[in-house]
Amino acid sequence: MSPFVPPDAEARRAVRPVICYPVETLPPAPMQLYGAARETLERIGEVVVPPRDARCFTVPAGHFFRIRSIEGPQVGDLNLWNANDLSERFYSGKTRALHGSHLTTGDRMWSSFPHLRPMATITHDTLGWYGRDAYGGAVHDVIGTRCDPYTHALLSGGGQYHHCCHSNLTRALAGETHRTAVEAERDVHDVLNVFMCTGFTQDTGQYFMKASPVRPGDFIEFFAEIDLLGALSACPGGDCSSEHSSDVARCFPLLVEIFKPAKGALDGWTSPERNAYRGGHGM
């Protein structure tokens, strides 16, 4: 028996969508100021992230950082925390609601409640040309959560794999903060999938991935709006053209570079305040 379909089904489907969060009302990022400041950058540090592993890095507020492809196509899973308060962390879901499923230049990475403020602003993206392909795929998504050993165990009948991005991020954060894996794991959160090319299938709405268009030399650049602790995992999926959660895919390192703008280049800029909601919740 076919399921009940109301007589006005087509009329209901034909209702026009409205954008949930018109970003025009967000406080604009001062992209001109950032653009001028990035002309003055001096490289002050770098961290190489080995394949199938993760590393932490810190970026002071008002500095820039780049994630760069160096030896071959490779996807990276990025976590960000307020370096002075790890309870303030990147909020992938709200960032997606505000900016859409994939991020590029001008978009911001927003922090968790009750803070909800920009943690970082994307100031350059050499893959900005990619746009949206014929499959609905695009680069740098905030859809996928991160590959993790729990989902892998579910889908593989109990398989034990220790180099999923979730575990890589957990080990890196545990090392950085001198805590156990169990303690550090609580602070690991949904990621920005750097260089990953993903979308939803038109017919079934399933999350798909395809070979990343990234090539050595490509980079995505961020402006740190607050003091940041970052962790980046070089996903065991490599360019994510076939599978992850295994040692099958070819994987390459990623490079994180930290840059300092010249003195005075950011005159007039201040780190964003915490969210204006006062937290009463009607109590």
Ligand SMILES: [Zn+2]
């Ligand atoms: Zn991964």
